[in-house]
Amino acid sequence: MTGEFTRLNLRYNPFEPAASGMPIMPTVDRRPWVPERWASPLQRFLDEMQRTQGTKAFAILGEYGSGKTYLLRWLEQEELPKRRIRAFFFDNPGVQFYDLANALMRQLGREEFAKALWEFLSPRLPGFQSSLFGNTFQEWLRTVKKHRRQEDAIRELSRKIQEKGIANIREIQYKLARLIVETYERPYFEYKDFVAGRRGALVPEKEEAPFFASILRALRLIGGAESVAFLIDEFEEVSLQKQLTKRQAHEYLATMKRLINLTEREQFWIFVAMTPQAAEITEQLEPALLEERFITHGRIPPLNAEEAKELVTNRLAAARPEQNAHVDSLFPFPKNLVELLREDIYSSPRRLVKVCSVAVGRAASEEIPAPFTAEYLEQIQEELYPRPAQDAPSS
């Protein structure tokens, strides 16, 4: 297959056929590239809110294919780690508060989370020789179980949880401690663990928000991070899985409000990506959410000609062979690529990438001459995104 691309001075097709989210190799140095106009509002927001108090929530608005997921991934992989913000990515998390807790804890894994927290807390059980507990988390859990010291272990862990400032409420301290100790019997989370009020639930009833805040604090402390960020993609798709009742719709918005409230008090950030329609309906149903709470929201601007060219150039550069001949940076595309594309194509990252993907893929297999001609590109554009037939005016 590589051979077929050699003629195009590429090792592979750097454009994915169904552009959605982050490609495996976006640039030469593997670091995701975003246009300056996309990055700067988010960077300004991060700069400002890292220094001041207030709601740390940002809504990224964009149509389908405008690059919302890509921008969230850029935050996750590039911008947030630079600022020592630990990022968690959520794709369509569900409508209720425990759905989010569930999604978060499953992402972390119970054993991993419990182990990290245990290491951070370093509990000491009185009356036991330290050698009895061994050095590893698993050995400690086994010994506690064997000597029936679960209650003592929970008490000690609760004390440490308070001492380290993870939780002040006793019930939350107890539940978190239980989460660690019971990992021996059940090293995984179940959905019911996060449904407050259910028997054996790890979330205390009516204390979901403080519990969540404690988890966030724990995550920050055990990860040595300055703060934690949630990146929530496809906000508008939550209702796709099932038809939401009016109550569920409001529950979803209530979840968002509670999370946003947390961002004011905790070292916690939220970035939500949504379509303009989702923003509009959210604003109508819950005006405070976008007007006052989400103090910042920004629309992803469509790519301009320069940015479109840069996107293509970056992708091509990542796929060039090591002994790169001195070819034009846009080869196998012509130098005036963007001029040959329609405004509605090059302004949309998904459309642009898709057109480029088909152009390169077809050229590799069908011996299409390079640089590509205007007719060839026009044909692909029309195939993928045909212009609608013109209607005659009528009365």
Added chain:
Amino acid sequence: MALWMRGSVSFVALRELIAYIAQHPEGVRTKEMETWAREKVRLRTQSGKLVSKTTVYHYRNTLRHLGILVVANGRYQVARERPFVLQLLEAIRPGTPKLSLQERELFARFVIQNPDCREYFFDLFMPEGLTDYDLEVFLEKGQPVVWRRVELEGKRVEELYNVEQNKKQRLIRSEDERQALLYGVRYWARNELGFMDEIFLEAIGGLMFPVYLRGPVPDPSILNALREAISAQEEWTTFSLRKLAATWGPRYRLSLDRLYDTLEWVYRKFSRYVVLIPTSESFATLTATSHQVEKYHLRGYYQDENGRYISHMRVHRKLKEVM
């Protein structure tokens, strides 16, 4: 007194009934009317069922209240001496599946001049002090009216109010009023005769407004308004189509169909400068509680040829120059 307006009334069926009765100058008895409707022409309701005797009752009752039929000696006759009835008789073309523009316009005149329809519904749309109005004045001067469900003393009621004069309002408390106004007159004006349209907005409710029955596509006033609204500074301007509909619909008295047909014409003619932005169908019906309500919410959206519901439209500034 119970109100007589009902949503089960099809104006196509009313037209057929008028044509049938007009053939019998001596008048038609109830029984004959039912036999004709149910056995001879086998009239169907919108759901495709054979009309019931009750539906035939509502048909003749509606025509009698609208002043198109009179009853003399137990026989229903066409009230030829009343205003517009002769015009209607000349205009109607029975046998077609839809009403012609002229038929719709004439029926609209009967509905708008009916005292019950005015008192309970159309008066709400009229500016303060304007009580003497006909179809033309209603279309020219009528103001938008919102209907929405509210809770009052623990009960769910419907509230209708004039957007420009909040004091002008009506509460619908009984099922009879609900059937007559929301599913009767409102439905006739919006769906059957097309001289009123409506868009659902989550925060407000159903926004109803008068619309002209005829007009060109593309509509020049919408093309002008669009040209004006495109930002000269930004490369692309994004419009919420429902916001446009809720603003330009009442302002230019244009139905959603004509407005969206105009925007579709723009999209087809200048496709490189226009990007349609679809929405998730389930988000568009986020607050809907039933399939019927879902359909009602979706009717405010423009649906493109691929069946996608379009919530927004992105327009390039070059459109300002080329359109």
